Amino acid sequence: MKDLGTAAVLACSITNVVAFYPDGAWWTPCIMEHNARLLEVADSLGVPESFCPVRAMLGAFVTRDRFPIPDLLVCGVGATCDDFSAIAQRLSGMGHPIVWWEMPHRRPPEPGEPAVGLPGGGVAPTEQVAIVEAELRRIGQAIAAAAGQRFDENLIAAGIRRGNAIRAMLDELRTMVFTADPCPMPALEMLIAEMLAIHYCSDRNETDQVLLELRGEVERRVRSGMGVLPPDAVRVFWVNPVADLRVMNLVEDVGGRICGTDYMFTHALDAIPEDCPPMEALARTALADSMAGPVSQRADRICRDAARFGSQAVLVSRIPGASHCATEGAIIAEIVRSRLDLPVIEIEVPSNTDAIEPGLCTRLQALVETARGRHA
Amino acid sequence: MARIVYSCPFVPAEWIEAHGLSACRALPTVRCDTARSPQAGLCPFARSFSEFTAGNDYAGIVFTTACDQMRRASELAAMHTSRPVFLMNVPATTQTAAAKRIYIGELRRLGRFLKTVGGHEPDRDALVHVILRHQRMRDQPWSASGDSPSAMEMDRLEAGPTLMRKAGATSGSPGTVRLGVVGGPIPDGSPFVRQVARAGATIVLDASDSGERTRPARMEPDRLRHDPVAELARAYLAISSIHHRPNDRCFAWLRREVAARDVQGLILRRYVWCDLWHAEAPRLAESVGVPVLDLETDGETDAAAARTVSRIEGFVEILVGEFGATRRSSIALVARS
Numbered sequence: 001m002k003d004l005g006t007a008a009v010l011a012c013s014i015t016n017v018v019a020f021y022p023d024g025a026w027w028t029p030c031i032m033e034h035n036a037r038l039l040e041v042a043d044s045l046g047v048p049e050s051f052c053p054v055r056a057m058l059g060a061f062v063t064r065d066r067f068p069i070p071d072l073l074v075c076g077v078g079a080t081c082d083d084f085s086a087i088a089q090r091l092s093g094m095g096h097p098i099v100w101w102e103m104p105h106r107r108p109p110e111p112g113e114p115a116v117g118l119p120g121g122g123v124a125p126t127e128q129v130a131i132v133e134a135e136l137r138r139i140g141q142a143i144a145a146a147a148g149q150r151f152d153e154n155l156i157a158a159g160i161r162r163g164n165a166i167r168a169m170l171d172e173l174r175t176m177v178f179t180a181d182p183c184p185m186p187a188l189e190m191l192i193a194e195m196l197a198i199h200y201c202s203d204r205n206e207t208d209q210v211l212l213e214l215r216g217e218v219e220r221r222v223r224s225g226m227g228v229l230p231p232d233a234v235r236v237f238w239v240n241p242v243a244d245l246r247v248m249n250l251v252e253d254v255g256g257r258i259c260g261t262d263y264m265f266t267h268a269l270d271a272i273p274e275d276c277p278p279m280e281a282l283a284r285t286a287l288a289d290s291m292a293g294p295v296s297q298r299a300d301r302i303c304r305d306a307a308r309f310g311s312q313a314v315l316v317s318r319i320p321g322a323s324h325c326a327t328e329g330a331i332i333a334e335i336v337r338s339r340l341d342l343p344v345i346e347i348e349v350p351s352n353t354d355a356i357e358p359g360l361c362t363r364l365q366a367l368v369e370t371a372r373g374r375h376a
Numbered sequence: 377m378a379r380i381v382y383s384c385p386f387v388p389a390e391w392i393e394a395h396g397l398s399a400c401r402a403l404p405t406v407r408c409d410t411a412r413s414p415q416a417g418l419c420p421f422a423r424s425f426s427e428f429t430a431g432n433d434y435a436g437i438v439f440t441t442a443c444d445q446m447r448r449a450s451e452l453a454a455m456h457t458s459r460p461v462f463l464m465n466v467p468a469t470t471q472t473a474a475a476k477r478i479y480i481g482e483l484r485r486l487g488r489f490l491k492t493v494g495g496h497e498p499d500r501d502a503l504v505h506v507i508l509r510h511q512r513m514r515d516q517p518w519s520a521s522g523d524s525p526s527a528m529e530m531d532r533l534e535a536g537p538t539l540m541r542k543a544g545a546t547s548g549s550p551g552t553v554r555l556g557v558v559g560g561p562i563p564d565g566s567p568f569v570r571q572v573a574r575a576g577a578t579i580v581l582d583a584s585d586s587g588e589r590t591r592p593a594r595m596e597p598d599r600l601r602h603d604p605v606a607e608l609a610r611a612y613l614a615i616s617s618i619h620h621r622p623n624d625r626c627f628a629w630l631r632r633e634v635a636a637r638d639v640q641g642l643i644l645r646r647y648v649w650c651d652l653w654h655a656e657a658p659r660l661a662e663s664v665g666v667p668v669l670d671l672e673t674d675g676e677t678d679a680a681a682a683r684t685v686s687r688i689e690g691f692v693e694i695l696v697g698e699f700g701a702t703r704r705s706s707i708a709l710v711a712r713s
C-alpha cells in the first residue's frame with residue numbers, strides 16, 4: 001500500500017506472489033457509479049469526506065466484495081499523506097495486520113554529502129538510499145516468507161528487467177501520444193495505461209499485451225495521420241489524478257488534449273536503474289516518488305516534462321480532502337508560471353462531478369482559450 | 377542568545393541548548409477570523425505555526441515530518457520568510473533499525489543547521505549537563521513546582537502539565553467531573569481550560585500533543601555517559617505519538633493513564649483537517665474505557681467558543697448522570713473559576 005509501484009516490482013519478482021494495491025479502490029465509487037457504497041461505509045466508520053477518496057479503500061475492506069483480502073499487507077509510511085497513513089492505521093486497528101516500512105522525506109543532500117542520482121532526474125543522499133534499501137529488503141523478506149519462498153535478489157533483478165520492459169513500452173506510448181498531432185489516443189485511455197505500470201493490474205502478461213496493442217494502434221494512427229481530437233487542440237499538462245474519470249473527457253470536449261501528466265506516480269513510469277544492485281535500484285525508485293520530496297522538486301519535474309511535451313497550459317487537479325492539496329497547488333502554480341510562463345489553473349474534482357460539471361467546463365474552457373490566445 | 381523555534385515534541389530542546397542557542401517551543405493561538413477564512417484542507421494549527429514563526433524574529437525555524445501537513449507547511453513557510461527553515465525527518469515507525477538511524481542522523485543534521493544559525497559544536501560534557509538539567513526539571517512534581525522558574529521554563533520548552541496548572545487544580549477538585557484531553561496541540565492562549573471549568577469539570581490528564589504524553593522517556597545515566605546522542609534519541613523515540621505506525625503504544629499510554637487518574641471522560645480536541653486524530657476518533661471511543669467527546673475546532677472565535685462550551689456542558693451532563701457527580705459541585709467550580 002501507498003508507495004505505488006516499487007513494492008509491486010519487489011513482490012512480483014517473488015515466486016507465487018501477486019501484487020495488488022488496495023489503494024486503487026480510490027476509483028471504485030466513480031467506476032461503479034457509486035453503487036458500491038464504499039464512501040457511505042467509510043462515513044459510517046467515522047472517515048468522512050474531509051479525507052481524500054482513498055477512504056473508499058476502508059469501505060472495501062469492510063464490504064469484502066471488491067477484492068480478496070490480501071494475505072499480507074505492507075504499507076510505506078513516513079513521507080506519505082496523512083489521509084493514507086490514518087486510514088491504513090484504522091485498518092490495522094480493525095484487525096488487519098500491516099507490515100510498515102519507513103519512507104523518509106527525500107531531502108536535498110547537504111554540501112559535500114555523498115549523493116546518488118534517482119530515476120526522473122532527482123538526487124538523494126546516499127544515506128537515505130541505504131535506509132530505504134534496508135527497509136525494502138525487510139519487506140521483501142516478509143513477502144517471501146509469506147509466500148513460503150526464499151528471498152533471492154537475483155529474482156528481484158529479473159523482476160526489475162521485466163518491469164523496465166513495461167515502463168519502456170509505456171514511455172514510448174506516452175511520448176508518441178503526447179507529441180503526435182492530431183492526438184492519437186484520448187486522455188482517459190492513457191490514464192488507465194499509465195495506471196498499469198503501478199502493479200500491472202496484478203497480471204504482468206496481460207499488461208504486456210494491452211500495452212503492445214495500444215502501442216501498435218497508436219503507431220498505426222500516427223503513420224496514417226489519424227487522430228481522435230482536432231489538430232488544433234490545446235496541449236494541457238495534467239497534475240494529479242481525478243476521482244471522477246469523466247473529467248478527462250471534459251477537457252477534450254472543450255478543445256483541449258493531454259500532453260504530459262503527473263498523476264502522483266511518475267516514479268512508477270521511469271526506468272528502474274539496472275547499473276546497481278537490485279535492492280539499491282528499488283530504493284532509488286522509491287525515493288524518486290514525487291510525493292516523498294519537496295513540492296518544488298515535483299514542480300521542477302512538471303516544468304521539464306511540460307517543456308518536453310510542448311504543453312501550452314498546466315492544470316492542477318485538487319483532490320478533495322487530500323492533505324497535500326491544501327498547499328501544493330499554489331507552489332506548483334508559482335513555479336510553473338515563473339519558469340514557463342504558462343497559464344495554470346487549479347480545479348477541485350470530487351468523486352462525483354454531476355453537480356459542478358457546468359462550472360468545471362467553464363473553467364476548463366477559460367484555460368483552453370487563454371492558452372490558445374497566447375499561442376495565436 | 378539566538379532563538380530557535382519549533383512546535384513538535386520530537387525536537388529535543390536539550391540538543392538546541394547544547395549548541396548554545398535558546399529553544400522556544402511555540403504553540404501559537406489559532407485564530408480563525410472572517411478576514412482569514414480557514415483554507416480548505418490546511419490544518420489551522422499548522423497554518424498558525426507557519427505564520428507565527430515567519431512573523432517573529434527567530435534565528436531558525438524547525439518543522440518536522442511527524443505529519444504531512446507540517447511537512448508541507450514547512451515548504452510554504454520557507455517561501456514566505458527569509459529566516460532559515462529546517463525540516464527534520466521524524467520516523468513514523470518506531471521499532472525498526474531505520475527509525476533509529478533516521479532519528480540519530482537527523483539530530484546530527486539539525487546540529488549542523490544550528491551551527492549555521494549561530495550555534496556551536498556541543499561539548500560532550502555540556503550536552504550531558506543540559507540533558508540532566510532537563511531531566512531534573514521534568515522530575516519535579518508539577519503540583520509542587522507551581523509557578524517556579526523551572527516549572528515555567530519546562531512549560532516553555534516542552535510538554536508540561538500546563539493545562540492543569542492553568543486550571544489551578546491539583547488532582548481534580550473533589551466532586552467535579554474528571555476529564556482528560558487528547559488531540560492536537562493546545563495553544564498557550566487557548567480558553568479551553570476555562571471552557572472546561574465553566575462546564576463544571578476539571579482536566580486531570582493532558583494527553584494532547586502539547587501535553588505530558590509527549591514527554592521523552594527518562595534518560596539512563598550509564599547510557600547517557602556512554603553515548604549522550606544515542607540516549608537522547610532513545611528517550612525521544614520512546615514518546616507515544618498518534619503518527620506512529622502502528623500507534624498502539626499511544627493507545628496503551630492513554631488507557632493506562634485514563635485508569636490511573638480515574639478519568640471519567642475524554643475530550644478528543646482535534647483540528648479540522650487533522651486526519652491523524654480524526655481517523656482515530658471511533659477507535660478511541662472503543663478502547664479507552666470512558667466516554668469520548670469528539671470536539672472539532674478550527675480556531676478561537678466567539679462562535680466557536682460558544683459551540684465548544686455547550687458541547688462540553690452537554691458531555692459533562694451525561695457524565696454527571698453516569699458517574700453520579702453532582703451538578704451542585706459543578707456549579708461550585710464555576711463559581712470558583
Ligand code: SF4
Pocket residue numbers: 052053054081082083084264291319321322323324
Ligand atoms: S490522493 Fe493524495 S491524499 Fe489521497 S491517498 Fe493519494 S496521495 Fe494520499
Ligand code: SF4
Pocket residue numbers: 419420421422443444445446560561585647649650651652653
Ligand atoms: S493538529 Fe494534526 S494536522 Fe495539525 S499539525 Fe498537528 S498532527 Fe498535524
